[in-house]
Each structure stands twice: as structure tokens, then as C-alpha cells.
Amino acid sequence: MNTRELEYILAIAKEKSISKAAEKLYVTQPALSLFLTRLESQLGTPLFIRGASGLIPTFAGERYIQMSRKVLKDYRDFEQELCDISSLHMGRLKVGTSAHIGSYVLPQVIPLFNRTYPNIEVSISEGNSQVLEHMISGNELDVALMHLPLKHIEANYVEIARERYVMAFSKDHPLNRKLYPREGETYPYIDPRAAAGQKFVLSFPYQRVRQISDRILEKAGITPDIILTTSSVQTALRFAGVGLGVTFLPESYIQLFRCTHEPVFCYMDDDFEAYWTFVVVYPGDVTLSGPARAFIELTKEAYC
Structure with missing residues (x-):
């Protein structure tokens, strides 16, 4: 047994399909199918059965998956210890981010990180908040750039910055009559309760930008009439x-x-919680590696 074989089983469990897992692992479908057949033969019991939604772990499969996750976690913890021992002279860092966060955060952080730690390999995975939470919970990432609240997992995080939300509408919208200025502010203010009865264009519910929008609307007592998602x-x-x-x-x-x-x-008043909090999230059951700690510190410095 080696770590690669454990990753094979976890990929099959995640994708519920030999072909999809093979694609993710960059191996051929016949090779992965043969691997699973040989492993089940060695163990003397099937690890997966085929159901309506794809491959489903048997009881033995569930136990094997649990063992695989534990062994991989222990192995990665050991790798991180070695990396710390080497005083950040070598290692790797797996960073997760949404496309939008990555577009304005990573260009500020990665060049400085690479100059400071040139022998640390950085790999970047992009996904929405739901995907990133899943990857963090599965220890597939060392850190993830995200916004609170975390919806599906319990994990550790370091708060980096809080950013205001704005409401947006057309220049001839009737809400323009509800705007009022505040000295020294870039944009005028509005009471979001004034938008009751208006049409809304919102993101999908699984997106963090929508979840913050829903929070503002809830605070304003508005059930939105959504014309487009x-x-x-x-x-x-x-x-x-x-x-x-x-x-x-x-x-x-x-x-x-x-x-x-x-x-x-x-802008909107703070009473409506019209903001989101940018954080660096990391798995709750692991020890942060030296590169991960350095990445978090550089991210904090970029936002000072």
C-alpha cells in the first residue's frame, strides 16, 4: 500500500465513477479499474457496489476510506514536520480560492511568497465556496481564501479583512430618490428597506456573494422578488x-x-450586516505547515 493507492480509493469514492476518478487522477480508466479489482481480490471483499447514482462504498469500503483519510492525514502531517525542520527551504503549498478572490489577492501575495521562499512549490485550485469547503474538509488543501460564514464545515481560520457591500441599480431607477450623502464617503447611502417590492438580480444560493445578499435582505425584512439568478x-x-x-x-x-x-x-448601514469577512481557512484537524503559516502572514501584511 502506498499513498497514491489511497488517493485512488478516495477519488473513486468522491467521484462515484471509475471513469471520472481516472480523469481526475490522470490515469487511464482500465488501469484504475484493474487496480480496484486487484485490491478487492487481495482484501477478499468488495469495496464498492454499483447503485443508481454510481459507485457506493460497502461497509468494508467505508472503513477503507476512513483508514485512507487517516493515513494520508498522518503522512501529510509528517511531510509538514519535515518541511518545518528544513526551515522552509523546500516543500509545497496547496492553495484554494474562488476565481474572484484569487484575481485580486494572489497577485499581491504570490510574488512576495515566491521571492521569500523560492523552493516552495505553490499549486492553486479554483472553485466556489461549497467546493472549497469540501476540499478543506477532505484535507485536499493547506489553506483556502474564502469569505465567512462557513456553511458546511467546522474549520480554523484567520481573519484578514472586512469589506463593505454595496447595492447597485440603474441611474434611472426609482431608488435614486432614496439616496443620501455622508461626508467623506465614496458612495451615497441607502436604507435597504427602501428596496422592498423591487425586482432583484442575485447569484445562486450556494455562492457566498448570494448568502451575504440574503443576510442583508433578511435584516431589511425583505423577501426578494428575484427576476434573474x-x-x-x-x-x-x-x-x-x-x-x-x-x-x-x-x-x-x-x-x-x-x-x-x-x-x-x-452603501448600507452596519445594522444590515452589509459586509463580508475575508479569511484564510485551514483544516481543523491538522498542524499548519511552515509554508502555510508564512502564506497567511504575507496575506495579512498585504492587507495592512
């Missing part, structure tokens, strides 16, 4: 700009997405 913040912003509805987004995203029909942006 999209996975793209940029798409939502463009539709808001042409008057299709109201949307919400983090303030930093305004610089990422420029629209032909630029919408109006406005």
Missing part, C-alpha cells in the same frame, strides 16, 4: 445597470467589472 457577479451588475433589477456586490468588485451602462452604487 446568475452565477456571474458581472452579469448581475450589467443587468442592474440597464434597469432589470437591484443587486448586491462587494465594493472591491466594482474595479473588476466595468459596464457600458454604469449602475449607481450605494
Whole structure:
């Protein structure tokens, strides 16, 4: 038994399919199928049975999966200890991020990390919040750049920064009459309760940007009339700009997405929890490696 074989079993369990697992592992389907057949023959019991939704672990399979996760965790902890012993002269760091966070955070952090620790290999995986939480819980990542709240897991995290949310709508929207200025602020303010009865363009419920939007609406006592749901913040912003509805987004995203029909942006009071908290998440059952600790410190410094 080696760690690669354990990763094979975990991939099959995750994908519920030999072909999909083989694709993720960069091996051929016949080779992976033969591996599983030989392993089950050696153990004298099947590890998976075929169900309506794909391959399902047997009781023996569940125990093998549990053992695989434990052994891989112990092995990775040992690798991290060796990396610490080598005083960060060599090692690797697996970082998870959403595409949006990565686009404005990693360019600030990775170059400095590489200059400081040139022999640490950094690999980056992208996914939405739900995917990143799953990868953290499975110890597939050392750290993940995310926003609170964590929905599906209990994990450790270090808070980096809090960022305000803005409401966005078209320049001829009736909500423009509800805006009021505050001295020294980039954008005017609005009471989000004024948006009751309006149409909304929002992200999908599994996206963190939507979950923060839902929190604002709940605080405002609004059950939104959603005219469009999209996975793209940029798409939502463009539709808001042409008057299709109201949307919400983090303030930093305004610089990422420029629209032909630029919408109006406005802040909301803290009572409505119109913000999200940027954190670096790491698995709760592991010891942080030297590279992971260094990455977190550099990320904090980038936001000072």
C-alpha cells in the first residue's frame, strides 16, 4: 500500500465513477479499474457496489476510506514536520480560492511568497465556496481564501479583512430618490428597506456573494422578488445597470467589472450586516505547515 493507492480509493469514492476518478487522477480508466479489482481480490471483499447514482462504498469500503483519510492525514502531517525542520527551504503549498478572490489577492501575495521562499512549490485550485469547503474538509488543501460564514464545515481560520457591500441599480431607477450623502464617503447611502417590492438580480444560493445578499435582505425584512439568478457577479451588475433589477456586490468588485451602462452604487448601514469577512481557512484537524503559516502572514501584511 502506498499513498497514491489511497488517493485512488478516495477519488473513486468522491467521484462515484471509475471513469471520472481516472480523469481526475490522470490515469487511464482500465488501469484504475484493474487496480480496484486487484485490491478487492487481495482484501477478499468488495469495496464498492454499483447503485443508481454510481459507485457506493460497502461497509468494508467505508472503513477503507476512513483508514485512507487517516493515513494520508498522518503522512501529510509528517511531510509538514519535515518541511518545518528544513526551515522552509523546500516543500509545497496547496492553495484554494474562488476565481474572484484569487484575481485580486494572489497577485499581491504570490510574488512576495515566491521571492521569500523560492523552493516552495505553490499549486492553486479554483472553485466556489461549497467546493472549497469540501476540499478543506477532505484535507485536499493547506489553506483556502474564502469569505465567512462557513456553511458546511467546522474549520480554523484567520481573519484578514472586512469589506463593505454595496447595492447597485440603474441611474434611472426609482431608488435614486432614496439616496443620501455622508461626508467623506465614496458612495451615497441607502436604507435597504427602501428596496422592498423591487425586482432583484442575485447569484445562486450556494455562492457566498448570494448568502451575504440574503443576510442583508433578511435584516431589511425583505423577501426578494428575484427576476434573474446568475452565477456571474458581472452579469448581475450589467443587468442592474440597464434597469432589470437591484443587486448586491462587494465594493472591491466594482474595479473588476466595468459596464457600458454604469449602475449607481450605494452603501448600507452596519445594522444590515452589509459586509463580508475575508479569511484564510485551514483544516481543523491538522498542524499548519511552515509554508502555510508564512502564506497567511504575507496575506495579512498585504492587507495592512
